[in-house]
Amino acid sequence: MPFALRQSLLPLALAAFCALPSEASAAPVLPDESALAAGGYRWLDEGPWTGPIYMVISIDGQMVHVYAGDRLIGAASVSTGMKGHRTPTGEYPILQKRQWHRSNLYSNAPMPFMQRLTWDGIALHAGHNPGYPASHGCIRLPHAFARRLFEITQLGTLVSVTADRLSPALMLDTLVMGDPESTVVTFSPRSAQQKQGPEDAVPANRNEKGPPTLEVDPAIFVPRFSR
Numbered sequence: 001m002p003f004a005l006r007q008s009l010l011p012l013a014l015a016a017f018c019a020l021p022s023e024a025s026a027a028p029v030l031p032d033e034s035a036l037a038a039g040g041y042r043w044l045d046e047g048p049w050t051g052p053i054y055m056v057i058s059i060d061g062q063m064v065h066v067y068a069g070d071r072l073i074g075a076a077s078v079s080t081g082m083k084g085h086r087t088p089t090g091e092y093p094i095l096q097k098r099q100w101h102r103s104n105l106y107s108n109a110p111m112p113f114m115q116r117l118t119w120d121g122i123a124l125h126a127g128h129n130p131g132y133p134a135s136h137g138c139i140r141l142p143h144a145f146a147r148r149l150f151e152i153t154q155l156g157t158l159v160s161v162t163a164d165r166l167s168p169a170l171m172l173d174t175l176v177m178g179d180p181e182s183t184v185v186t187f188s189p190r191s192a193q194q195k196q197g198p199e200d201a202v203p204a205n206r207n208e209k210g211p212p213t214l215e216v217d218p219a220i221f222v223p224r225f226s227r
Contacts, residue, residue: 036063038131041076041145047152049073054158055149057139059087060165062131064141066149076145079129080161081137087161088137092117094124094157099150111138113146117159124149124159 036042051069058064059080066074081087096116111125117139126147127140134140139161141149 036075036077038077039129039142041074041142043074043145043148045071045073047073052157053152053154054160056160056162057087058165059089059133059161059163062133064139074145074149076142077129077131079127079132079134079140081135082133085136087133087135087139088118088122089161089163092122092159092161094153094155094159095119097150097153097155112143113141113150115150115153115157117161 045068047068049068049071051067051071053066053068055064055066057078057080062078062080064076064078065072094115094117096114098111098114098116100110100112102110111123111127113124113126115124117123122137122139124139124141124146126143126145127138128134129140129142
């Protein structure tokens with residue numbers, strides 16, 4: 001398809017994408033802390049998926065959102081680290097997976113469906129989920145959700161832990177619009193309270209404040225709308 005034609009069809013493709021519930025991104029159907037009770041979860045899509053699995057955990061919202069490529073596929077209430085045992089923020093690949101595991105730090109406590117994020121004791125696992133920070137640093141998940149999540153992840157699956165309250169939305173990056181070689185989807189949480197130094201400054205065409213956004217390369221939508 002000629003570049004000019006494909007670029008002219010892009011707005012129509014995106015409009016159709018937003019109109020399809022099964023293909024919609026996070027914003028129209030996003031489960032948040034007001035929609036899910038403590039210990040609650042929801043799967044929005046059972047797959048199969050073509051995009052990579054990754055997840056974003058909000059300490060402020062006590063929520064995890066799971067994505068397959070650009071698509072939100074599930075969300076759940078979590079319980080992160082309590083005062084004195086705060087869950088560290090950052091980007092983590094899953095380092096180890098064990099369906100049945102016990103803590104070697106805290107009284108041999110059971111940690112079913114354990115997915116290790118650090119070698120010093122931080123992991124995802126099923127556990128008591130009161131809807132507020134109550135763990136020793138791990139991220140506790142509802143049991144049934146933890147089991148299903150364990151099935152769809154693999155070593156190296158990326159987990160982003162942020163202090164922000166998440167409200168994802170789709171945003172096109174004009175720098176890669178129409179570039180067929182770029183196929184990267186990234187999640188960029190931004191906090192209104194976060195202070196940015198000169199080296200962290202965002203481009204002029206983006207807001208310095210606002211909700212987190214899913215930055216989606218338009219090339220991803222091309223095969224989806226050619227079916």
